[in-house]
Amino acid sequence: MAGAFISTAKERCRVCYTCVRECPAKAIRIADGQAEVLPERCIACGNCVSVCSQDAKLIRNTVEPVERLLASGQRVFAMIAPSYPAEFTQADDRHLVGMVRKLGFERVLEVAFGADLVARRYRELLSGQNGRRYIATSCPAVVGYVERYHPNLVDSLAPIVSPMIAAARSTRERYGDDIRMVFVGPCIAKKVEANAEPVAGEIDAVITFQELSEMLAAAGITPDTIEPSDFDGPHGAAGALFPIGRGMLQAAEIPEDLLTGEVVAAEGRSHVIEAIREFESGDLGARLLELLCCEGCIMGAGISNELPLFNRRSHVRRAVCKRMERLDYEQWKDDMRDCAELDLARTYQINDQRIRTPERAELIEIMQRLGKHTPDDELNCGACGYDTCREHAIAIYKGLAENEMCLPQTIDRLQTALQDVEVSNQQLASAQEALVQSEKLASMGQLAAGIAHEVNNPLGVVLMYAHLLLEEREEDDETGEDLRMIVEQADRCKKIVAGLLHFARQNKVIRNPSDVPKMLDRVLRAIPIPDSIQVDTQIEMENKIAEIDRDQVMQVLTNLITNGVAAMENGGTLTVGARDENGRIYLTVADTGVGIPDENRKKIFEPFFTTKQMGKGTGLGLSVTYGIVKMHSGDIKVESNADPKKGPTGTTFTVSLPRME
Numbered sequence: 001m002a003g004a005f006i007s008t009a010k011e012r013c014r015v016c017y018t019c020v021r022e023c024p025a026k027a028i029r030i031a032d033g034q035a036e037v038l039p040e041r042c043i044a045c046g047n048c049v050s051v052c053s054q055d056a057k058l059i060r061n062t063v064e065p066v067e068r069l070l071a072s073g074q075r076v077f078a079m080i081a082p083s084y085p086a087e088f089t090q091a092d093d094r095h096l097v098g099m100v101r102k103l104g105f106e107r108v109l110e111v112a113f114g115a116d117l118v119a120r121r122y123r124e125l126l127s128g129q130n131g132r133r134y135i136a137t138s139c140p141a142v143v144g145y146v147e148r149y150h151p152n153l154v155d156s157l158a159p160i161v162s163p164m165i166a167a168a169r170s171t172r173e174r175y176g177d178d179i180r181m182v183f184v185g186p187c188i189a190k191k192v193e194a195n196a197e198p199v200a201g202e203i204d205a206v207i208t209f210q211e212l213s214e215m216l217a218a219a220g221i222t223p224d225t226i227e228p229s230d231f232d233g234p235h236g237a238a239g240a241l242f243p244i245g246r247g248m249l250q251a252a253e254i255p256e257d258l259l260t261g262e263v264v265a266a267e268g269r270s271h272v273i274e275a276i277r278e279f280e281s282g283d284l285g286a287r288l289l290e291l292l293c294c295e296g297c298i299m300g301a302g303i304s305n306e307l308p309l310f311n312r313r314s315h316v317r318r319a320v321c322k323r324m325e326r327l328d329y330e331q332w333k334d335d336m337r338d339c340a341e342l343d344l345a346r347t348y349q350i351n352d353q354r355i356r357t358p359e360r361a362e363l364i365e366i367m368q369r370l371g372k373h374t375p376d377d378e379l380n381c382g383a384c385g386y387d388t389c390r391e392h393a394i395a396i397y398k399g400l401a402e403n404e405m406c407l408p409q410t411i412d413r414l415q416t417a418l419q420d421v422e423v424s425n426q427q428l429a430s431a432q433e434a435l436v437q438s439e440k441l442a443s444m445g446q447l448a449a450g451i452a453h454e455v456n457n458p459l460g461v462v463l464m465y466a467h468l469l470l471e472e473r474e475e476d477d478e479t480g481e482d483l484r485m486i487v488e489q490a491d492r493c494k495k496i497v498a499g500l501l502h503f504a505r506q507n508k509v510i511r512n513p514s515d516v517p518k519m520l521d522r523v524l525r526a527i528p529i530p531d532s533i534q535v536d537t538q539i540e541m542e543n544k545i546a547e548i549d550r551d552q553v554m555q556v557l558t559n560l561i562t563n564g565v566a567a568m569e570n571g572g573t574l575t576v577g578a579r580d581e582n583g584r585i586y587l588t589v590a591d592t593g594v595g596i597p598d599e600n601r602k603k604i605f606e607p608f609f610t611t612k613q614m615g616k617g618t619g620l621g622l623s624v625t626y627g628i629v630k631m632h633s634g635d636i637k638v639e640s641n642a643d644p645k646k647g648p649t650g651t652t653f654t655v656s657l658p659r660m661e
Helices: 018-022 047-051 063-071 093-102 112-127 140-149 151-156 163-175 189-195 209-219 247-251 269-281 309-326 329-338 360-369 389-397 407-472 480-504 516-526 550-566 621-631
Strands: 006-008 028-031 034-037 057-059 075-080 107-110 179-185 205-208 263-267 288-292 512-515 533-540 545-548 572-581 584-591 635-641 650-658
Touching (some): 006 034, 018 028, 018 047, 047 057, 063 179, 063 205, 063 209, 075 093, 075 163, 093 107, 093 209, 093 309, 107 112, 107 163, 112 163, 112 247, 140 151, 140 269, 151 269, 163 179, 163 189, 179 189, 179 209, 189 205, 269 288, 360 389, 407 480, 512 516, 512 550, 516 533, 516 545, 516 572, 516 584, 545 550, 550 572, 550 584, 550 621, 550 650, 621 635
Parallel strands (some): 075 107, 075 179, 263 288, 533 572
Antiparallel strands (some): 006 057, 028 034, 572 584, 635 650
């Protein structure tokens, strides 16, 4: 099978889809993020090998069977393809032949002579008047493509062997049947052709020019270590042009007349595919379609150097000119006459690898999985290796591709994932902050509970006896002022203890439907607000009812409003608002007071932190507020400016609570 000659080194494959894009047969399946060559679909054109920048596509090495032949003692001939000047640019043909002989080959022959025989047959084929249309069969990759993907055109394949097989048949005719032949060329598909059933056994082994170079290097054979010699006969003529695009037409003296359009030539993956499609549809109207799957055989994957196309063409052209100058035309004509009756016919086999195109409903379902809901979503960017989004969808249906190959969809998913990660990070940071605060509250709560219970009883005794002493003292007793100080400070301690007990208590949230605007109004009426402070109430709620613990939320509002009033000793505006959005309610308390300095903003929810003067606050109000909000699965944010140079000073607290549990 063709694909058995090409495999993927998975550890090198970077899944760039270049091989998918360049494969004319779409014989590469992406599975679990890895490219895999499917043997039954592969035509061995070698495009995937040539375009893989990571050298992840490997050609099966066939040097070992050649070495076994050379060591067997049999007569082994080397058949050199005419594209050799594109590979061996540092050695002329006589030095190349000398090096190949030193490897142990008895004779070294030119496949160019086989190309001359094939060219003559094409000329005879087109001179007939049968009206049939043909696809030239010199390129085995083209033959493999037609047999697999255009089986209706198998009868249109020209019934003429390739130059390799023609050279093999003429060589056996001349040298006998006891010889073994090794073809050396630029093409992986030649390895497949040699095993094709209609011509199997005519060539014993095939190696690429790159493999021949490896053999020469392993044997230490260089141009200066050998005796130069010429190719063994018969020698080729214009057939040496076959590896260049349209070279076969020139060798066969078949004009590509643009006015008649009877002959059409094309090279390269996209042009070959399009030409075959048009030939099958009848739109082309040509009698002969001459195709080379590569940009000429000189660009075959079996060539190791990296010279560009036209540089390689130049090397071949110069070598052909030199060969033609030395060619004995009379001898060549005699050799051609000797092969006039040589059988150069072959047949072809249908190997249908077409897969049913999905029904419209199936295709739509796959397209939707790819995020292609409308024609505008079909970018046809080609990043997946397929020319259109629909071709990609069909490949998915055929099991050749994966959804993840769609780059725009992958980018969209990645962006969504990044957004989700960002939200998760924010939630994690919030949860972490809440956990730290909770741990602080828990630790302080345990401490506060112990202190409160231990202090509360003796404090009550102090207050009771202080009040008794005040009641029993004489009017002119000088201790009255001291006793009043004791009562005042003991009352303050009592308030602190009460706050500690409330802080330490593990409250549970008891949710009940509550009217939020009425709750705000009740809180505002319960707090004494100086006349110097203007109160602005802003209610923007479509649904005024929310399931909350009313008493606890009223405590939150009381603490925030009390702090706002305390921040505006010289008067100002207190704005209290409520709004609902996306299933949540937002409570806002804003003042135009002195603001909170930046260095204090991260500390305001810590227990016992306060900026108020000694005796004015306990530092527990915002800690309790934070705990209540978090128990409601809510959030509290603060914005503040304490620098008049940056704008109006003031602080805004925003509490966000879920409307329902």
